[in-house]
Amino acid sequence: MEAVGRNNQDRAAPTAPSGQMAFVIDTVSCIGCHACSTACKSEHQVPLGVHRTWVKSVEVGRYPDVRRVFQVTRCNHCSNPPCVRICPTAAMHQRDDGIVDFAGDACIGCKACIQACPYDAIHIDPESHTAAKCNFCAHRVDIGLEPACVVVCPEHAILAGDLSDPDSEVSRALGKHAVTVRKPEQGTAPKLFYVQAHDAAVHPTARRSDSGFAFSDAAHHRVPGLPDTSGGRGPQPQGAPVGGPILIGGREAGAIRVAWNAQHEVHWHWPIPAYLVTKGAAAGMWGILAVAALIPGLGFPPAAGALGGILAFALTLATLGLLIYDLDRPDRFFYLMIRPQWRSWVARAAWILAGFSTLTAAWTGLEIAAWQGWFDPGDAVRAVLAVATLPFAVLAATYTAFLFAQAEGRDLWQAAHLPVVMATQAVLLGAATLLGLAALDGSADVGPFVRPVLGLAAATGLVVTLAGDLGVAPASEIARRTLRELVSGSFRTPYRLGLLLAYVAPLGLLALAHPLADLALLPVAAVGVFLWSYALVMAPQTVQNS
Numbered sequence: 001m002e003a004v005g006r007n008n009q010d011r012a013a014p015t016a017p018s019g020q021m022a023f024v025i026d027t028v029s030c031i032g033c034h035a036c037s038t039a040c041k042s043e044h045q046v047p048l049g050v051h052r053t054w055v056k057s058v059e060v061g062r063y064p065d066v067r068r069v070f071q072v073t074r075c076n077h078c079s080n081p082p083c084v085r086i087c088p089t090a091a092m093h094q095r096d097d098g099i100v101d102f103a104g105d106a107c108i109g110c111k112a113c114i115q116a117c118p119y120d121a122i123h124i125d126p127e128s129h130t131a132a133k134c135n136f137c138a139h140r141v142d143i144g145l146e147p148a149c150v151v152v153c154p155e156h157a158i159l160a161g162d163l164s165d166p167d168s169e170v171s172r173a174l175g176k177h178a179v180t181v182r183k184p185e186q187g188t189a190p191k192l193f194y195v196q197a198h199d200a201a202v203h204p205t206a207r208r209s210d211s212g213f214a215f216s217d218a219a220h221h222r223v224p225g226l227p228d229t230s231g232g233r234g235p236q237p238q239g240a241p242v243g244g245p246i247l248i249g250g251r252e253a254g255a256i257r258v259a260w261n262a263q264h265e266v267h268w269h270w271p272i273p274a275y276l277v278t279k280g281a282a283a284g285m286w287g288i289l290a291v292a293a294l295i296p297g298l299g300f301p302p303a304a305g306a307l308g309g310i311l312a313f314a315l316t317l318a319t320l321g322l323l324i325y326d327l328d329r330p331d332r333f334f335y336l337m338i339r340p341q342w343r344s345w346v347a348r349a350a351w352i353l354a355g356f357s358t359l360t361a362a363w364t365g366l367e368i369a370a371w372q373g374w375f376d377p378g379d380a381v382r383a384v385l386a387v388a389t390l391p392f393a394v395l396a397a398t399y400t401a402f403l404f405a406q407a408e409g410r411d412l413w414q415a416a417h418l419p420v421v422m423a424t425q426a427v428l429l430g431a432a433t434l435l436g437l438a439a440l441d442g443s444a445d446v447g448p449f450v451r452p453v454l455g456l457a458a459a460t461g462l463v464v465t466l467a468g469d470l471g472v473a474p475a476s477e478i479a480r481r482t483l484r485e486l487v488s489g490s491f492r493t494p495y496r497l498g499l500l501l502a503y504v505a506p507l508g509l510l511a512l513a514h515p516l517a518d519l520a521l522l523p524v525a526a527v528g529v530f531l532w533s534y535a536l537v538m539a540p541q542t543v544q545n546s
Contacts, residue, residue, distance in 0.1 A: 020079070020098035020163040021136055022191035024173045025072045027198065029157035032057055032070040036149035036158060043137060043148040050123040052134040053149055054262045056546065058201045071201035072149075072158060073262075073546055075100060075121040075134040076182065076190030082408040083113035083122060088346035089335045092131065097162075098191060099136040107131050108335050109328025111267040112346050115407035118186045120264050120546035129328040136160070163191065185476060186408060200256045204544040205477050266541045268326070273533035275322040277429065277526050279353070279396055280422065282315035284430020286360050287393035290386035292449060299379060302370035303444035307437045309364025316357045316396075323349075345403035352399055356392040363389060397426035410540035411479035412486070417468030424461035425502065425529050428454060432506065432521035439518040454521070455510055462503035465532075478543055486539040495535035501528025 032055055040046060040053045053074035060067055077100045083092045084100065091106035092113045107130035114122045114131065125132045137147035145151075150160045161168035170193075173179075179193040182202055200206045285308045292298050324330045337354070340347035363385045366377040401422050404413035431454035438445045469487065474480040486495050505524050509517040 020191065021077065021141065022098070022161065022163045022170050022193065023074075023077070023136075024159040024170045024179065024193045024195065026155075026157045026159075026195045027069065027071060027201070028196045029155040030055070030070045030072060031155055031157075032068070033154065035152045035154060036072060039148040039152040040134070043140075044132075046132075047126050049126060050132070051262045052132065056201055056258070056261050058198070058256065058258050060198070060200045060256050069198040069201050071194070071197065073119075073121075074192065075117075075136075076119055076188065076192040077134075077136060079189035079191060080187060082116040082118070082186075082188060082406065085343050086112045086116040086346065086403075086406040088112065088341055088344040088350070089339050090341040095138065097141070099138050099141070100133075101135045101138050102131055102133065104128055104130040104132065106335065106339065107329065108332040109330075110326075110346055111328065112344070112403070112407065114267050114409070115413075115541075116409050118183050118188060118409040118545055119190075120409075120544070123265075124267070124328055188408075204546055205481055206256050261544075261546065264544050264546060266538065268537055268541065270534065271322045271326040272537045273530050275319045276400060276422070276425075276533045277530050278315045278322065279319040279400075280426040280529065281429035281433050281522075281526070282312040282319065282360075283356070283393045283396035284426035284428065285312045285433050286356075286363075286389055286430070287397065287427065288430050288434060288450065288453060290390040290393060292446075293379070293382040293386035294390075298449060299382065300446050300449075301443055302367050302376070303441055304434060304437065304446050305367030306364065306371040307441060307444050308434055309360060309367055311433060311437070313357065313361055313364055316353060316360065320353060320357075345399055345406050349399050349403060352392060352395045356389070356396045359385065359389045359392060393426075394423070398422050409545055410482075411476050411543075412474065412482040412540050413536075415468055415472070417464050417472075420464050421461060421468065424457045424464065427457040428461060428502070428506065428525055429522070429529060431457060432525045435518040436522045439515040451510060451513075455507060458503045458506045458510075462499065465499065465503075478545075482540045482543050485542060486535055489539075490542070491535040491539045494531040495539075498528050498530070498532025498535060501525065502532055503528070 034055050037051060037054050040051075044052060046052055053072065056071040056073045058069050058071070060069060077098060079098065081092075081094055081100045084094050087093070088110060089106045089108060091103045091108075092100065093103070094100050104125070109124065109129050109131070111124065111131070114124070122131055122133045124130070137145075137149075140147060147160050150158045159169050159173055161170035163171060163174075165171060173195070174193060177195045179195055180197040180202060181190045181193060183190075194202065289300060289305055289308060292300050324333045327333060336347055336350035340351065342348065363382075366381065366385075370376045398419045401418035404410070404418060407413050431450045434444075434446050434450050435454065438447060469483070474483050485491055501524050505528065506521055509521050509524065
């Protein structure tokens with residue numbers, strides 16, 4: 001591609017914004033001047049510490065055969081954007097011209113789009129507390145101008161235009177040069193094409209995981225107190241094999257060191273595993289009570305329904321509280337109810353929890369009335385409520401697995417066994433809660449039915465978790481590296497201790513068949529589920545995507 005100098009005057013865009021807008025970047029012409037990054041910050045008033053576009057710099061080789069390669073990094077404006085599907089309020093959206101844009105005034109700061117992006121292209125604006133990223137300078141394109149980064153590049157290394165126009169500059173460049181996209185295996189169909197991209201820059205896992213940076217704006221993604229035990233397992237390709245060792249001057253490159261990078265941070269922390277515990281216990285309790293109400297002659301004593309319902313309702317409110325607390329714009333939580341984007345499991349979750357809490361509150365009120373002797377609603381009414389409540393209990397227990405599956409930027413969260421694992425954890429926590437209540441109040445005894453249910457849930461959960469985590473080969477290098485971090489790396493302690501406390505310890509306590517052991521079941525299982533969930537939530541976020 002020709003390197004043509006360009007002054008800083010605005011130029012007319014080569015095509016109208018009616019097709020499929022795309023970028024082509026000539027990595028050979030790029031001199032790493034960061035003019036594009038600076039122009040982007042100026043054009044959009046991007047705060048310090050975050051970037052809509054940045055130039056990743058990678059040093060490859062050993063002295064004296066060392067070179068530095070550059071990669072202009074930003075949103076890929078995918079044809080199949082996972083960030084759009086997961087956004088619960090349609091704040092992240094795809095325009096008719098293919099540009100993936102965002103509406104800051106609709107964003108609730110849930111950070112789901114960040115987890116869905118396989119390219120680390122989205123950040124939370126520290127001033128507005130909403131998601132932001134490269135939007136192709138859509139406001140400029142709309143009036144016939146090129147993006148600011150294209151105009152300012154001194155080497156004309158960045159091209160922008162309409163792929164649907166065969167005469168556009170980007171179409172001609174794609175017809176003339178072999179190009180590369182990042183992570184084609186993700187199925188996002190990116191529209192950011194690189195000419196002669198270097199493998200060491202394109203593949204974030206090519207660098208040694210313990211090599212650090214020469215300098216960086218990237219937040220350190222290690223969790224305090226958890227050492228890096230990855231052991232520096234050499235250069236690894238991401239996705240499909242790179243095709244052999246990286247060569248410079250006919251020699252194997254050897255060392256790969258990222259000199260400068262940005263953007264990668266951990267955004268979901270302890271509130272997520274905490275709410276997995278609270279909603280799991282609430283859903284499990286009412287799921288068990290609903291099943292019991294549908295089995296002729298089994299019905300639980302009113303005290304179990306009343307006390308269990310009160311606690312389940314409180315745990316559901318705690319779940320909602322944790323979800324709101326984790327939002328960067330908690331004042332906009334109600335947007336989930338008034339402007340939901342129904343493809344998003346974040347939006348679906350809000351309505352699932354609303355329906356679940358409404359039904360359980362009504363049922364709890366009736367059980368309190370029966371417990372206090374005011375009136376008994378009868379088995380028929382309980383059966384009707386059970387039929388209505390059970391689907392919501394199942395969905396409340398498992399929806400996070402489907403939400404994780406939509407977070408396509410975090411490999412390993414798409415594991416097929418996660419819905420089963422979360423369902424068994426909910427049953428385990430719900431059964432432990434009911435047995436604890438029975439130990440405190442004998443009138444709520446549910447032991448003969450719940451004990452075997454708890455034992456089956458613990459055994460099933462352990463087998464399914466280990467089989468899914470260790471018995472299925474990860475689908476990508478990112479997933480393989482994440483699994484190492486989870487099982488034997490930085491998160492091995494919470495992962496292994498979580499398995500022990502969530503599944504093995506409850507089986508031992510159950511075997512004791514003592515009221516004190518029944519009281520210990522819930523705190524032990526809850527701590528175990530929290531630790532395992534913490535490892536699951538954190539480990540995928542620590543692996544670089546850019």
